Amino acid sequence: MQDTRLNILLTGIVNQTVNFFRNPWRRLSLNIIGFLLGFFLASAISSIAGQAARWDVTFAFFFLIFTEGSNIIIYKNRNPNKPLWRTTLNALKIGFAYGLYLEALKLGS
Template sequence: MQNTRLNNLFEAIAKSLGQWFLNPWRRLSLLLISFLFGFFLGTAISTIAGQRGTLDIMVAGFLVALTEITSRIFYSRSFLARQALWVESLNLLKVGFIYSMFVEAFKLGS
């Protein structure tokens, strides 16, 4: 990329955020927020998709594909040696989402 002011600004912001999240408590709080947001997404998507009932199979297939892609990213060997923060937060978002789907299934009794 060209060395523009906007590019320099984005690099500086990314570097300062990376330094800010090196603190273990901040990192843990971000991962916890990702898990809880995944739980919220699972509850919201299940209620929204269940309202109409016409696209249940398509939505379920799309959600399964997204969770499998996320698992492929997290458990690939290239990311295993270097766990990036965005990969860990994406994985915890997925875990919260799947946990929420199980809770919704138990609520419905299916």
């Protein structure tokens, strides 16, 4: 690729971001934020789907596609050193599934 100003700027930003998240505590905090975001999304989306009862099956299909698609992406390679975006996506998926499970328990009781 040519070394244009935009290319140099974007490469520098990406390198700074990668270096920023090399710290294990920052990686952990980003994974916790991903987990909590997944939990929030599960609560919000299931509440929205619950208001219009005719969308339940459609939303359940999209939840299934998201979960299985992220499983394929995350567990495709058995590499123990997964990139940051894969671990964050995994935390988001776990928070999402946990949030849906708790919503189902609330509705069941």
